[in-house]
Amino acid sequence: MKSKLKIILLFIVGIISITAINVLRKDSAEHDKNKLIDNLISEDRQEQKQEPFANYLQKVSDDTNKKCPITINKYTRLDNTHILSGNTIQYNYTLVDFEKGEADIKLIEKEFTNTILNDVKTNPKLKILRDKNITITYYYKDKNGEFLYNFKVTPNMYK
Incomplete structure (x- = not known):
């Protein structure tokens, strides 16, 4: 009976460990995905900040060229x-x-x-x-x- 209980407990601990590892993998993958999305959003914001200045610079060039x-x-x-x-x-x-x-x-x-x-x-x-x-x-x-x-x-x- 003791040995059957040990096997059941080891089986349960094994299932919990495997579940915990899978959850951690998912969390890690989700974290990496979120970090990637945050980086892409940040880069997009940088481009948006630079875009208006690029337009301004082109306008300065165009205005100068008219003269x-x-x-x-x-x-x-x-x-x-x-x-x-x-x-x-x-x-x-x-x-x-x-x-x-x-x-x-x-x-x-x-x-x-x-x-x-x-x-x-x-x-x-x-x-x-x-x-x-x-x-x-x-x-x-x-x-x-x-x-x-x-x-x-x-x-x-x-x-």
Whole structure:
């Protein structure tokens, strides 16, 4: 009788253990599923937060392009802007009195790099771009449309 009782008790303990393990597996799977759903919702919210700014950035580009070409000074003209991938806006300039063969590219790079970086860091009009960690690319060509210089300012450079 004692041995029959032990077998029954072991059988019951075994069933309870198997049931507990299955419940824990289900809870773990449910937890993982809920965590995945939470992550997807969080990513979706991030995209929704970025989407309006992406629209804003495109609007800024479109509005600027409606005014282009814009004479910046007697040497420089802003031709247009483009929104590139990776939260990047590109400003396309022409140096109206320079030809590639005549221009000292090294001097242009040296002078423009410091001037551009300082402008991105301090220009109040660019604050919204700095706040949103936008990369700003400055693309320069000569009066004949030949590429001269390209400078990319990343958030790491202006923060």
